[in-house]
Amino acid sequence: MRVLQVSAEIFPLLKTGGLADVAGALPGALARAGAEVRVLLPGFPALLQGLSNAATVAEFHAPWGEPARLLFGQLPALDGLPAYVVDAPALYDRPGNPYQQDDGWPYADNHRRFALLGFAAARLAEGLDGWWAPQVVHSHDWHAALANAYIALSPHWPPVRTVYTVHNLAYQGLCAPQHLAELGLPPSAFGVEGVEFHGQISFMKAGLFYADHVTTVSPSYAREIQTPEQGCGLEGLLRWRASQGQLSGILNGVDRAVWDPAADLNIARRYDASKMAGKAHCRTALQKEMGLEVRPGPVFGMVSRLAEQKGLPLLVALLPELVKRGGQLVTLGSGDAAIEAALREAAAAHPEAVAIRVGYDEALAHRIFAxxxxxxxxxxxxxxxxxxxxxxxxxxxxxxxxxGGLADTVVDCSLENLAEYKATGFVFETFDAGDMLRALRRAFALFARQSDWKTVQKRAMAQHFGWDDAAEQYLALYRALAA
Structure with a gap:
């Protein structure tokens, strides 16, 4: 089974969020499951630099006439994963964040930059590389979504099936309708049964409508996006795809080669579930690194975008209670200026208990988890x-x-779950500071009972959310579509 994975970023070469972790781990898991996998990436500087043995497969033109080259090589950072990279310096050769300018505004030509990525995927499906053609094109999130429209509307009817994975429905890749012809899409595509969304072109909708099958990154999220609360205006289309058996949720996994406390070189001391002394050492090392007082109360960590979606307003509201109860907080991330300012203010008021590091640091993230x-x-x-x-x-x-996936992966430390040896964490229902406070109180209460805490901790570490399970489900889906 020849599979082309299409993504805008890939760990460890370029990462702005969880998409990169998925794009970096899934191809290897699919290969272990028996698939012949290649990836297609845009020519951002970090991705071009990570490509070895690069050779030009073909030269082609974007629908609006801009020239581009398709390079092929290997990614040594991903065990030599075969990769195509779209080389178009005028579109991709820009420093910093791949999606936005230094002032935080998206690049004005993002519609072209990511249409070209999807267009290259369609050209590969049509045989642009005379030596290799995919049987399945699997595109990820809005950046790659237009691949599904280009393939479905291709006059060449390429013999390929398409899978589109939604990582976050809220980011839809919208652009003005006057770009339709520029992107090489026919007038008929701009409609309810097409890419039109409230008078604009939606890359996300192109994936949802034109792909042969749509997946999301957890079973619960697949259900939730069919509701007005989380459907972002696309719930009707998603309900229709689900009614046709064309929408499913496949839970993401963890790359156990990257995230393993027993082998992690980023942390102060390695450990595993049977030898936990190293975690206590990591805890003390983190307190010292972040300038916190070395003391026995629970350390709370957060590695996240500083945004409402991630629950930061709830955390800010509860910080006084967390500190009052003897807890400490370490945060790593960036985002909303007001949230960032509130965390800085708390850190200034309680330097012994609250620390914030703005930005993203992969090694520090590992140390925070440890x-x-x-x-x-x-x-x-x-x-x-x-x-x-x-x-x-x-x-x-x-x-x-x-x-979403949080509901699918964490079991609350209720009395019943503790008694039945199922508990792995603390879960609250309503997006409300009062409800979160009750979960916070359960965390403090369990931490005070160290014997029970260690039992839950070992059970948490024994959970298996590997990529091999997800890869088998994806491969079964590919085979069913190809059949």
Whole structure:
């Protein structure tokens, strides 16, 4: 089974969020399951630099006439994964964030930059590389979504099936309708049965409408996006795809080669579920690194975008209570200026208990998971969430809201679940500070009972959310579509 994975970023070469972790781990898992996998990436500087043995496969033109080259080589950082990279310097050769300018505004030509990625995928499906053609094109999130429209509307009828994965429905890749012809789409595509969304072109809708099958990154999220609350205006289309058996949820996994406390070179001391002394050492090391007082109360960690979606307003509201009860907080992330300012203010008022590091630091993220007792993921919505999975892996019990993939992966420390040896974290229902406070109180109460805490901690670390399970489900889907 020849599979082309199409994504805008891939770990460890370029990462702005969980999409990169998925794009970096899934191809290897599919290969282990028996698929012949190649990836297609845009020519961002970090991705071009990560490509070895690069050779030009073909030269082609975008629908609006801009020239581009399709390069092929291997990615040594991903065990030599075969990769195509679209080389178009005028579109991709820009420093910093791949999606936006330094002032935070998206690039004005993002519609061209990511249409070209989808167009290259369609050209590969049509045989642009005379030596290899995919049987399945699997595109990820709005950046690659137009591949599905180009393939479905191709006059060449390429013999390929398409899968489109929604990582976050809220980011839809919208652009003005006057770009339709420029993108090489026929007038008939601009309609309810097409890419039109409230008078604009939606890359996301192109994937949802034109792909042979749509997946999301957790079973719960697949159900939730069929509702007005989380459907972002696309719930009707999603309900229709589900009624046709063309929408499913496949839970993301953890790359156990990257996230393994027993082998992690980023942390102060390695450990596993049978030898937990190293975690206590990591905890002390994290307190010292972040300038916190070395003391015995629970350390809460948060590695996240600083945004309402991630539940930061709830955390800010509860910070005084967390500190009052003897807890400490370490946060790593960036985003909303007001939230960032509130966290900085709390850190200035309580330097012994609250620390914030603005930006993203992959190595520090590992140290936060290793040194924290609790990982906070109190999201308003969460398609899958990888943070709670990393927390489970590192024995940092997740405190989460029961939504999306968080609901699928964390079991609350209720009395019944503790008695039945099922508990792995702390779960609250309503996006409300009072409800989250009750979960926070359960975390403090369990931490005071260290024998029970360690039992839950070992159970959390024993959870298996590997990519091999997800890869088998994807491969079964590919085979069913190809058949």
């Amino acid at each position: 040194g924290s007792d609790v990982i906070l993921v109190p999201s308003l919505y969460e398609p899958c969430g990888l943070t709670q999975l990393y927390g489970l892996r590192y024995g940092a019990l997740p405190l989460v809201r029961r939504v």
